[in-house]
Amino acid sequence: MKPIENYTSKVLNITSHELDYREKTWLQILQQLEKYLDLPNDELLTLKRQCFIEIDQLIEIARSAGKSPFVLEQEKVEEQNKEISRIRDVENNEFIIGFEEFNKYIAPIIKKVKFFPDLAGKTFLGKSILEKIYQSTSSEYYESSEAAGELLGFCDALAVQGFSKVLKNNLEIIFRSRALNYDSVKAIGHRNICKVCTNLDGYLPVESLWIAYMLNAPLFPHAIPSDDEARWCPGPTLLIAPNDPFGLR
Ligand SMILES: [Zn+2]
Known part of the structure; x- marks a missing residue:
């Protein structure tokens, strides 16, 4: 797929670690998406641009928390799992x-x-x-x-x-x-x-x-x-x- 034209990240001095995170997150979204939708290339590029903007925001949040975006994501997943298990407990017990x-x-x-x-x-x-x-x-x-x-x-x-x-x-x-x-x-x-x-x-x-x-x-x-x-x-x-x-x- 073509790279996104004119996309400039707002994240200053983005590191290769952060670029890896952006790429990995986008690929995950893409994999999920392809199971359900077959978007034409231009729509896909628009979506990719929107995703990059949001992923960059996450990178900035991670920076301000002094964490790697991978670690921040892992922590979020753990938090959500805890919440799910609390809900299951209420539902069943x-x-x-x-x-x-x-x-x-x-x-x-x-x-x-x-x-x-x-x-x-x-x-x-x-x-x-x-x-x-x-x-x-x-x-x-x-x-x-x-x-x-x-x-x-x-x-x-x-x-x-x-x-x-x-x-x-x-x-x-x-x-x-x-x-x-x-x-x-x-x-x-x-x-x-x-x-x-x-x-x-x-x-x-x-x-x-x-x-x-x-x-x-x-x-x-x-x-x-x-x-x-x-x-x-x-x-x-x-x-x-x-x-x-x-x-x-
Ligand atoms: Zn009855």
Whole structure:
């Protein structure tokens, strides 16, 4: 390719080290670009000029920090990796609902569901029913099945456990999304959901889901009217969905 005509770097006394950096950065951009675009030569030259201007600015930033531009770039990558790992940690591990939050946000919702037992009641072993419901949502198999076992005789323990678990998991997704300022969550339908919930497939706004919890009226999971058995629909599965500023979805 032709060299850029009339390009004069604003960087004074540019060193060969800095020129190497500019060349390497441009080649990296070019390699990425060629995977997606086939630009005519003049447009490519315009782009190259623009890239050189921006790379030169980076070289000047590195100079003023007393660093090699290669080192500055490496530090940036490390910083970004740290940020990505912090975000992954929030997405996967943070805001686990404890009993206190369960009592605050979820108890008022399940209290209104017909097939739930009296939350203020006690089990045969004298334990709080609400606490046992909470324990039945644990991700530890032993703890959850033991708690569900203790609820037998008071309710359809499987339905109570499943319904509460979905409420808790969805609330965790909402908390994590809000902490990361994500606008929406991804809702995925599956064959166990009712017809109404099938229409919710797609992206749902986090704030509406959160407000529904605040009003003790999330759209799902929900009970399905039935005279004799505990029937319910879990609604779509919610997944964390990072924002989409470039409209790539
Ligand atoms: Zn439904």
